[in-house]
Amino acid sequence: xxxxxxxxxxxxxxxxxxxxxxxxxxxxxxxxxxxxxxxxxxxxxxxxxxxxxxxxxxxxxxxxxxxxxxxxxxxxxxxxxxxxxxxxxxxxxxxxxxxxxxxxxxxxxxxxxxxxxxxxxxxxxxxxxxxxxxxxxxxxxxxxxxxxxxxxxxxxxxxxxxxxxxxxxxxxxxxxxxxxxxxxxxxxxxxxxxxxxxxxxxxxxxxxxxxxxxxxxxxxxxxxxxxxxxxxxxxxxxxxxxxxxxx
Numbered sequence: 001x002x003x004x005x006x007x008x009x010x011x012x013x014x015x016x017x018x019x020x021x022x023x024x025x026x027x028x029x030x031x032x033x034x035x036x037x038x039x040x041x042x043x044x045x046x047x048x049x050x051x052x053x054x055x056x057x058x059x060x061x062x063x064x065x066x067x068x069x070x071x072x073x074x075x076x077x078x079x080x081x082x083x084x085x086x087x088x089x090x091x092x093x094x095x096x097x098x099x100x101x102x103x104x105x106x107x108x109x110x111x112x113x114x115x116x117x118x119x120x121x122x123x124x125x126x127x128x129x130x131x132x133x134x135x136x137x138x139x140x141x142x143x144x145x146x147x148x149x150x151x152x153x154x155x156x157x158x159x160x161x162x163x164x165x166x167x168x169x170x171x172x173x174x175x176x177x178x179x180x181x182x183x184x185x186x187x188x189x190x191x192x193x194x195x196x197x198x199x200x201x202x203x204x205x206x207x208x209x210x211x212x213x214x215x216x217x218x219x220x221x222x223x224x225x226x227x228x229x230x231x232x233x234x235x236x237x238x239x240x241x242x243x244x245x246x247x
Contacts, residue, residue, distance in 0.1 A: 002028040002053075002108055010051055011136055012082040015128045024125075027114040031107050033100040039107065042097045046087035048109040050098070052079050055105030059083060059096040061179045076101060085133055087112040095172055138164065155189035156235060157210040163197035170223065171205040177224035178207075181231040190235065203246055209234055220246040 004025050007013055013021055030053065033039060039050065042062055050057075056079070060072040074096060077083045086094050092112075119126030160178060162171045175194070182192060198206055203220040207230065210216040217240055219230055226244055233239045 002030050006053065006080075007108075010080050010082065012049075012051070012129055012132045014132050016125060020122065020125050023118060024110065024115070027111055029109050029111075031109060033105045033107060035100055035103050037100045039098040039100065040084070040094050042094055044094050046084060046092045046094050047112055048084060049082065049087055049112065049115060050084040051082050051108040051110070052077050053106040053108050054079060055100065055102035057083060057105060057107070058099045058101040060099060061176075061183075062097045082133070082136060085137065088115075088130070088133065095176065134164075137167075155212040156187075157191045157193060157208075158231075158235065159193045159195040159208040159210075161196065161198055161204065161206040161208070162194045165197055165201040166204045166206065169201075169204040169221075173224050174205050174207065174222050174227045177227040178231060181228055185236070187236075200246070206246065211235075211238075218246040219244045 002025060004018075004022060007021055007025060007028070008018070013024070016024070039057065040046075040048075057077045058073040059075045059077065061074060062072065083098065084094060086092060119129075158178065160166075160171055160175045162175065175192075178192060182190065195208065197204075198208075198218065200206065200220070205222045207219045207222045207227065208216055209219070209230065217234070219226070219241065222230070222244065226241075230241050230244065233241055
């Protein structure tokens with residue numbers, strides 16, 4: 001059962017009136033998951049917005065070829081926190097996989113179509129919740145900085161600049177491609193990070209490569225395909241992709 005009192009303390013509902021919250025409450029459902037159970041997979045169509053009621057949920061990159069482990073965890077979502085916001089952002093597919101991280105988790109699901117219908121009927125609710133969501137996304141990416149992929153000794157650092165402008169330009173897709181390439185190598189000296197805006201929004205997405213003993217290189221207008229080039233040629237072979245360098 002989803003209690004209205006619990007919903008009042010959920011981050012995404014900050015500023016939503018009790019009467020409006022009661023309307024959202026009507027199409028919330030509660031689900032119970034057991035340890036290591038996958039709630040959804042990366043690439044699945046995003047039908048729901050999710051809230052942790054009890055326990056915690058790990059958001060992970062699943063490596064190519066299947067299988068997963070806790071070392072692939074990018075973020076852990078705790079009680080009263082929201083995740084799965086890809087259901088409100090094109091192309092409406094989950095960007096990470098979600099796993100129950102405790103013996104059991106109680107999760108609230110909110111159906112996207114019902115939520116969007118409510119936004120259409122009451123634009124104020126839509127504005128408040130989307131404003132809250134923007135703040136949540138910003139905080140989460142700030143928390144991810146320096147922790148996306150940590151190695152014991154980072155001779156190589158790759159920073160994907162994921163401020164709001166970078167995300168809008170496709171930085172999340174670039175990060176996905178980078179993590180896929182990273183999963184194919186056994187290099188232990190590579191550290192993948194997120195970073196903020198470098199002040200050149202029209203040149204994004206940007207990726208900075210720092211190799212120990214060498215100067216940093218900033219790449220501009222990076223796409224997933226270009227990220228693969230950068231990783232395989234610059235990171236693995238030491239050849240800078242000069243046509244992609246920010247000038």
